[in-house]
Amino acid sequence: MSTRRQLVLGILGGGQLxxxxxxAAAPLGVKSLVVDSAADACAGQVAPLVVADWTDYDALEHFARQVDVVTFDFENxxxxxxxxxxxxxxxxPAPRALAVAQDRLAEKTLFRECGLQTPDFKAIDTRQDLDLALAAIGAPAILKTRRLGYDxxxxxxxxxxxDADAAWAALGAQAEAHGLILEAFVPFDRELSVIAVRSRDGEFRTWPLTQNWHTxxxxxxxxAPAPDIAGLQERATGLxxxxxxxxxxxxxxALELFVKNGELLGNEMAPRVHNSGHWTIEGALTSQFENHVRAVLGMPLGDTSARGLSAMFNWIGELPDAAPVLEAVDAHWHDYGKQPRVGRKVGHATVCAPDADQLIERLSGVARALGRDQQAYPAVGKLMEKQ
Incomplete structure (x- = not known):
């Protein structure tokens, strides 16, 4: 009797993604092999881990011989x-997509080529460039590294x-190595993201628009789905x-978007599965993770429809007590297996419901039990206002 060879997915980066x-790959009969420079990378708890630097070409050569396709855990x-x-x-995705997403200037330029408007921006290489850009764009504004910035x-x-002197003192040293970009500050009405997937043969799907709050x-x-989108889904999907x-x-x-006066502005693109799409694991017919595996291995894509409403809480720094979440109806806990550290994403929880009233009731109970009421946890209050 012949045996079927198991496909192997190679993943560069060993974090929670x-x-x-x-x-997500395992139920599809797909093995995974992960490369990361950290021996304690959390993906190593669920898949074989190759500990190697990105320039260790001997290790990468061996890695490439063992896998059918390579994808990314993060864009850096x-x-x-x-x-x-x-x-x-x-x-x-192809290295070109990775390269564009690594450079905020190239990314914003591409957005405009595709018909997606952005906040005003200027490339910054010198201190004089910053003064000239501020004179053109004005303040408030945000000075950013063109590369290696996230969260x-x-x-x-x-x-x-x-504040120009302080901004240059903080980031100016990176101008020569990687370049900087000055972006106009947008007093946006809300933040949305569209999570999309495209297959090898060009099939394209999106999940419902997601509304996001940051701290x-x-x-x-x-x-998700974001409330009161009034035609924005079609526009975001087209872009x-x-x-x-x-x-x-x-x-x-993921395409991160600002909404200002009913118009969409491009913020950033993430060439990978995305934090704002974690709700799809329990809240959609096919998760972003499963569809990514399907897409890169040439399998048919799955249905991206939402099952109902979902809210995803990020756990930053350390995990709270799991019990109040696990006691809630249709609530799901994800521990990434990471050591606590200030500012580190260590897990998330998703609460699902068939309608807004039930979602609000379940979220309110979880927030109260965790001691994160509307005053202590402003995002919950904003969510209530939107419903």
């Missing part, structure tokens, strides 16, 4: 490493022109499709 990809894998691997094994890192908010630059709460086709993208990606 790799962990959830591996968990060097583009050079992605290109090197692409000469030896299929890599999705609010690598950013300095300039509230007035008097100190880190996602704290997501609600995401244009972006995906322009990049010949394969896999899941």
């Amino acid at each position: 790799a962990r959830m990809l591996a968990l 894998v060097p583009a050079e490493t992605a290109h090197w691997l692409a000469e030896r094994v299929a890599v999705f 609010g890192k690598g950013q300095f908010r300039i509230k007035s022109l008097a 100190d630059g880190v996602l704290s709460l997501s609600l 995401a499709r244009t972006l995906a086709e322009k990049l010949d993208y394969v896999g899941v990606f």
Whole structure:
């Protein structure tokens, strides 16, 4: 009797996204092999882990020979490493998409080419560039590194022109190595994200728009489907499709959006599964993780419809007591197996319900039990106001 060879998914990066990809791959009969420079990378708890640096080409050569396709856990894998691997094994999304998403200037330029408006921006390489850009854009504005920034890192908010010196002191040293970008501050009405997936043969799907709230630059709460979107779903889907086709993208990606006066503005693109899509594990017919595995391995895509309403809480720094969440109806707990650390994403929980009234009731109970009432946990209060 012949035996079927098991497909192997190679994942660059061993954080919680790799962990959830591996968990989604297993029911599809797909093995996972993870590469990370940290021996304690949390994905190593659920899949074999190769401990290697991104420039350890001997280890990467061995890795490439063991897998059918390579994908990413996070976007800061060097583009050079992605290109090197692409000469030896299929890599999705393509290294070009990774390179664009690694550079905020290239990303914003691409957005505008695709018809997605953005806040005003200027490239910054020198202190004089910053003064000229502030004169053109004005304050408030945000000075950001062009590369290697996420979850609010690598950013300095300039509230007035008097903050220019402090901003340059904080980030100016990175201007020569990676470049900076100044972006106009947008007093947006709300933050949304569209999670999209495109297959190898060009099939394209999106999940319902998700509304997001951040605390100190880190996602704290997501609600899906977002309420009161009034035609924004179709617009966001069209923009995401244009972006995906322009990049010949394969896999899941997130497009982060601001809404201002009913119009969409592009904030960032993440060329990977995304924190604001974690609700899809329990709240959608097919999760973002399963569909990413399907897409990069050439399998048919699954239905991205929502089962009802879902709210996802991020746990930052340390995990709270799980019991109040687990006692709630249709609530789901995810411990990433990480050691507590200030600012670190260590887990999340998702609460699902068939309608808004039941979701609010379940969330209110969880928030009270955790001691995170509307005053202590503002995102919950904002959620209540939106319903």
